[in-house]
Amino acid sequence: MDALDRSIINALQGDFPVCDHPFAVVAGHLGLSEEDLIQRIQRLLDENYLTRFGPLFNADQFGGAVSLCAMKVPKEHFDKVAEKVNAFSEVAHNYQRDHELNMWFVLAAESQQTLNQARQRIEQQTGLKVLSFPKREEFYVGLYFEV
Amino acid sequence: MHYLAERNEQDEKDLDREIMIATQAGLPLVAEPYQQIADQLGVNVELIKKRLRKMREDGRIRRIGVVPNHYTLGYVANGMSVWDLPDDQIKIFGHAVGKLSFVSHCYHRPRHLPEWPYNLFAMVHGHNREEVMEKVDQIANLLGDNCRRHEVLFSTRILKKTGIRIG
Numbered sequence: 001m002d003a004l005d006r007s008i009i010n011a012l013q014g015d016f017p018v019c020d021h022p023f024a025v026v027a028g029h030l031g032l033s034e035e036d037l038i039q040r041i042q043r044l045l046d047e048n049y050l051t052r053f054g055p056l057f058n059a060d061q062f063g064g065a066v067s068l069c070a071m072k073v074p075k076e077h078f079d080k081v082a083e084k085v086n087a088f089s090e091v092a093h094n095y096q097r098d099h100e101l102n103m104w105f106v107l108a109a110e111s112q113q114t115l116n117q118a119r120q121r122i123e124q125q126t127g128l129k130v131l132s133f134p135k136r137e138e139f140y141v142g143l144y145f146e147v
Numbered sequence: 148m149h150y151l152a153e154r155n156e157q158d159e160k161d162l163d164r165e166i167m168i169a170t171q172a173g174l175p176l177v178a179e180p181y182q183q184i185a186d187q188l189g190v191n192v193e194l195i196k197k198r199l200r201k202m203r204e205d206g207r208i209r210r211i212g213v214v215p216n217h218y219t220l221g222y223v224a225n226g227m228s229v230w231d232l233p234d235d236q237i238k239i240f241g242h243a244v245g246k247l248s249f250v251s252h253c254y255h256r257p258r259h260l261p262e263w264p265y266n267l268f269a270m271v272h273g274h275n276r277e278e279v280m281e282k283v284d285q286i287a288n289l290l291g292d293n294c295r296r297h298e299v300l301f302s303t304r305i306l307k308k309t310g311i312r313i314g
């Protein structure tokens with residue numbers, strides 16, 4: 001990753017234009033060609049410097065349901081449980097954390113009902129209790145991360 | 148007339164949903180990405196652009212752009228700091244903590260007593276754990292005696308990271 005990659009990442013955390021040739025507009029500001037910009041974004045995605053490129057949707061404004069969940073997983077079964085949990089398409093992110101509650105994942109579904117069903121199926125398949133932490137209020141969601 | 152207006156509203160909602168499903172994994176990396184989405188959905192590109200702008204205005208789209216990966220960019224320490232605040236003060240302090248530059252997400256979430264007394268969650272990223280703990284100390288100073296206890300849960304492994312997908 002070079003200085004130009006960094007300025008691309010910083011520039012593309014603002015608002016990507018909605019016009020016929022959006023890459024050409026951004027490329028113009030950065031002083032490179034449309035094609036170069038597209039190739040660099042592709043490479044940054046391939047090399048995992050970026051997790052995605054596109055619209056960031058606010059899922060709960062589409063009538064969907066989202067909840068942070070946590071489980072206490074016995075160490076000796078951790079990988080097996082992780083595999084079972086990750087197999088659910090409703091699981092968007094999953095992190096191991098150093099706490100008695102050691103598995104933290106985000107469930108996202110079309111409705112509260114399908115989210116609850118997924119949670120119950122995870123409990124059935126793992127034999128473990130799933131604690132749910134749906135957000136009561138959002139104070140801040142960072143949209144810019146300087147690199 | 149009224150009926151037609153309602154029909155149009157429903158059509159727009161349906162199209163917005165189709166646009167979301169078509170783009171939630173990412174925008175196509177081609178010179179004319181909106182044209183490609185329009186072709187895929189069988190609608191005019193002007194309509195696609197109009198709806199995207201509308202969704203950005205009303206907040207259904209937070210923004211259009213890249214999502215950097217904290218880990219590969221060197222921010223390998225990720226601490227979920229959790230705080231036990233009186234319920235009647237959570238709003239004031241939630242907004243104050245959310246304003247700190249190093250807090251990437253800040254939410255009020257329910258407690259699960261007795262095992263989980265915390266109701267404020269603030270995510271803090273750093274190059275290492277020491278850096279995260281210094282930032283957590285700043286939050287502790289800000290909250291003072293209003294916070295009854297707190298903990299930091301460091302992530303030790305990413306098990307899955309596909310992002311929220313619906314439909």
